[in-house]
Amino acid sequence: MQNALLVGCPNAGKSSLFNLITGLERKVSNYSGITVDSGVGLVPNTEIQIVDLPGIYNLVPTSIDEAISVETLIGVNPQIGAYQGIYVVADFSRFESSIALALSLKNHFGDKVKVIVNKSDLIADLKNINWDLLEQKLGLKVLRISALEENAEVKRKVTDFIKNSLETTEVKPNNVICVPNSSEEHFLWREAHKDLIQLQSTHTVLDANTKYLIAAREILNSVAENKDFYNAKTTYKIDKVLLHPLWGSIAFLVIFYLIFHALYTWSGPAMEWIEGAVTQLGDLVGNQMPEGMAKSLVVDGIFAGVGGVVVFLPQIMILFFLMSLLEQSGYIARAAVLTDRLMGFFGLNGKAFLPFMSGFACSIPAIMSTRTISDRRERMATLLVIPLITCSARLPVYVLLIGTFIPSYTIMGILNSQALAFFFMYFLGTIVALVMAKIFRLSMFKGETKSFFIEMPIYLRPRLKLAFKQMYRQGLIFLKKAGTIIFLLSIVIWVLSTFPRLDEAQMQNLDEGQITAMQLENSYMGKMGKLIEPVIKPLGYDWKIGVGLLIAFGARELFVAGLGTIYALGEVTEESLTLREHLSSDPHFNLAVAWSLLIFFAFACQCMSTLAIVKKETQSWKWPFFMFIYMTILAYVGAFLTYRILV
Amino acid sequence: MTKRTRSLDKVKIGETVKIIRINEGFHNHSTVIGIGIMPGDTLEVTSKALLGSPITIKHGESNFLAIRKFEASFIEVE
Numbered sequence: 001m002q003n004a005l006l007v008g009c010p011n012a013g014k015s016s017l018f019n020l021i022t023g024l025e026r027k028v029s030n031y032s033g034i035t036v037d038s039g040v041g042l043v044p045n046t047e048i049q050i051v052d053l054p055g056i057y058n059l060v061p062t063s064i065d066e067a068i069s070v071e072t073l074i075g076v077n078p079q080i081g082a083y084q085g086i087y088v089v090a091d092f093s094r095f096e097s098s099i100a101l102a103l104s105l106k107n108h109f110g111d112k113v114k115v116i117v118n119k120s121d122l123i124a125d126l127k128n129i130n131w132d133l134l135e136q137k138l139g140l141k142v143l144r145i146s147a148l149e150e151n152a153e154v155k156r157k158v159t160d161f162i163k164n165s166l167e168t169t170e171v172k173p174n175n176v177i178c179v180p181n182s183s184e185e186h187f188l189w190r191e192a193h194k195d196l197i198q199l200q201s202t203h204t205v206l207d208a209n210t211k212y213l214i215a216a217r218e219i220l221n222s223v224a225e226n227k228d229f230y231n232a233k234t235t236y237k238i239d240k241v242l243l244h245p246l247w248g249s250i251a252f253l254v255i256f257y258l259i260f261h262a263l264y265t266w267s268g269p270a271m272e273w274i275e276g277a278v279t280q281l282g283d284l285v286g287n288q289m290p291e292g293m294a295k296s297l298v299v300d301g302i303f304a305g306v307g308g309v310v311v312f313l314p315q316i317m318i319l320f321f322l323m324s325l326l327e328q329s330g331y332i333a334r335a336a337v338l339t340d341r342l343m344g345f346f347g348l349n350g351k352a353f354l355p356f357m358s359g360f361a362c363s364i365p366a367i368m369s370t371r372t373i374s375d376r377r378e379r380m381a382t383l384l385v386i387p388l389i390t391c392s393a394r395l396p397v398y399v400l401l402i403g404t405f406i407p408s409y410t411i412m413g414i415l416n417s418q419a420l421a422f423f424f425m426y427f428l429g430t431i432v433a434l435v436m437a438k439i440f441r442l443s444m445f446k447g448e449t450k451s452f453f454i455e456m457p458i459y460l461r462p463r464l465k466l467a468f469k470q471m472y473r474q475g476l477i478f479l480k481k482a483g484t485i486i487f488l489l490s491i492v493i494w495v496l497s498t499f500p501r502l503d504e505a506q507m508q509n510l511d512e513g514q515i516t517a518m519q520l521e522n523s524y525m526g527k528m529g530k531l532i533e534p535v536i537k538p539l540g541y542d543w544k545i546g547v548g549l550l551i552a553f554g555a556r557e558l559f560v561a562g563l564g565t566i567y568a569l570g571e572v573t574e575e576s577l578t579l580r581e582h583l584s585s586d587p588h589f590n591l592a593v594a595w596s597l598l599i600f601f602a603f604a605c606q607c608m609s610t611l612a613i614v615k616k617e618t619q620s621w622k623w624p625f626f627m628f629i630y631m632t633i634l635a636y637v638g639a640f641l642t643y644r645i646l647v
Numbered sequence: 648m649t650k651r652t653r654s655l656d657k658v659k660i661g662e663t664v665k666i667i668r669i670n671e672g673f674h675n676h677s678t679v680i681g682i683g684i685m686p687g688d689t690l691e692v693t694s695k696a697l698l699g700s701p702i703t704i705k706h707g708e709s710n711f712l713a714i715r716k717f718e719a720s721f722i723e724v725e
Binding site: 009056057058060062093094096097100101180202205206209210213214216232235236239240243244245248249336337338340341344350450451452453454455456457458 | 674675676677678679680681682683685693694695696697698700701703705707708709710711712713714715717718
């Protein structure tokens with residue numbers, strides 16, 4: 001097995017190239033800092049493994065993700081180990097920096113470094129440069145690929161290039177790499193590279209890097225007639241509006257409101273269609289089966305449980321579709337600029353906006369992406385509040401409760417009350433996350449707010465194909481989860497809510513409705529609910545909601561599945577109702593209870609995977625434990641106050 | 648005639664200036680070099696966010712950057 005490393009400036013398209021060659025699907029976007037860990041993939045039908053690395057400008061790491069790239073280059077990343085070639089992915093919109101990076105790598109690794117010129121979508125650029133002269137002056141092999149070429153052609157060219165230029169022996173640096181003292185704290189495997197990395201004064205290191213930049217300029221001046229490789233007039237014009245203090249802020253709010261509005265309203269019809277189909281299918285299957293336990297398991301356990309969750313597929317798909325469009329456009333970095341002032345007020349950095357943004361999808365990648373924040377205390381404060389950002393797992397619960405209990409009417413002619421409530425929940429999560437961050441920055445992670453410096457990518461027209469792919473993939477992940485974990489746990493929930501059965505003596509003198517109710521309350525689930533009832537009563541919940549909340553600590557979607565089963569089992573009539581119909585006909589459920597629940601879900605840390613990733617990223621049990629406790633307290637107190645105010 | 652030097656945070660929107668030096672204490676010096684910026688280069692201040700920070704700048708034809716006002720004060724320009 002041979003390893004080939006892909007290195008390059010942030011947002012140079014390394015992951016896109018990686019995906020193209022390996023056929024894998026690593027996340028790609030149009031802003032820096034998406035790749036924060038090394039990733040590997042085999043070139044099909046070969047023994048060659050491609051290693052995708054976080055972006056770097058030079059060998060001076062300023063954050064954990066950059067340090068991982070440097071440590072992989074010196075061969076101490078235990079996940080990669082030895083490798084046989086370094087491929088600098090040079091981006092046309094930042095050509096000079098890419099060449100400077102190649103030169104600094106050449107200083108340490110000689111001609112084991114090769115260059116792949118990417119994103120050259122303007123044919124004029126290619127003609128402008130004397131490529132043979134460039135190769136000669138650089139002293140490194142150069143491959144150029146154009147966006148005009150077919151993917152299959154690019155794939156073949158790059159694969160052949162790598163295949164033919166990989167070394168047979170391990171590539172190692174031929175001299176020590178000097179980094180300033182400030183880089184030291186970002187390294188993960190310090191013990192392993194004592195002899196390979198030397199700490200030096202910031203001055204010395206910066207001077208060396210300036211030399212590479214000067215050398216890169218000289219080379220490019222001599223090989224190109226026109227040094228303006230990429231003229232970004234359109235980006236310049238768009239930014240005049242989108243970064244304008246007034247218009248930019250308005251555009252920011254409009255963009256985000258529209259996303260959540262679309263998410264809520266567009267999904268309506270599709271959701272009703274799935275809901276209808278699930279109910280019909282449940283009835284169809286149920287009618288074929290004889291009365292008894294087996295039928296109850298299928299209809300009340302599986303259809304009411306899993307089916308209740310599956311209806312939220314449209315929301316998940318629309319969310320990821322719209323997020324993909326926004327990420328590809330290059331707007332996210334601008335949003336970080338617009339929010340920097342606000343973030344600064346809360347003791348964070350505009351860069352924290354990027355993890356926050358991915359937190360709307362899922363906390364796990366968001367927590368990982370805090371690696372790009374260079375200040376440790378800022379990073380910890382950001383990491384600890386990310387699970388308060390509304391992730392996609394909260395979507396089903398929000399849609400269910402808002403759709404059932406908040407009356408739908410039009411405000412000011414254009415805004416819908418339910419969509420507004422939905423937007424409010426997203427807004428609330430973000431604001432509370434910021435307030436908590438401020439509290440942490442004033443206590444445990446005290447310190448001055450460090451600098452903010454961000455590059456803004458060129459705007460690109462989002463590719464619909466990529467957005468559809470992302471939507472399809474995330475939809476599939478959601479269905480898979482519903483079909484495996486939720487499916488199994490729905491059966492468990494059904495068993496616990498069905499047994500033990502009442503005996504004859506208990507059923508004497510009761511009518512059918514009373515027996516059904518008593519059976520449910522007498523089950524393991526019912527007993528458990530009754531046990532915790534005193535704790536949740538102040539929040540306005542009865543035992544059924546209490547049980548739902550408890551099982552939601554396993555995964556938030558289980559709240560929907562659990563309530564689906566419990567209500568279906570408590571059903572007396574023959575006609576099966578949807579969960580929304582059940583909830584709205586339950587006299588105990590009202591607007592105050594719904595808001596109290598919404599607040600609870602907004603703040604509670606009901607996700608085991610999040611706690612696991614926090615453990616991994618902080619290398620300690622202390623932080624996941626702390627996170628769980630503070631979020632649970634926040635959820636309980638928040639829900640309590642909400643209920644008291646509204647009831 | 649030579650213009651007097653000032654720090655980048657004092658530059659108005661739309662002005663194009665030349666970098667003289669980057670002073671001690673600037674946090675992102677290595678990234679700035681990495682992006683390809685050094686003394687002698689010209690920068691255009693393209694916009695300022697609410698309350699004057701961050702400042703967005705354009706370097707060359709395709710480098711768009713944003714920097715906090717406080718940090719911009721470390722960059723001397725003319």
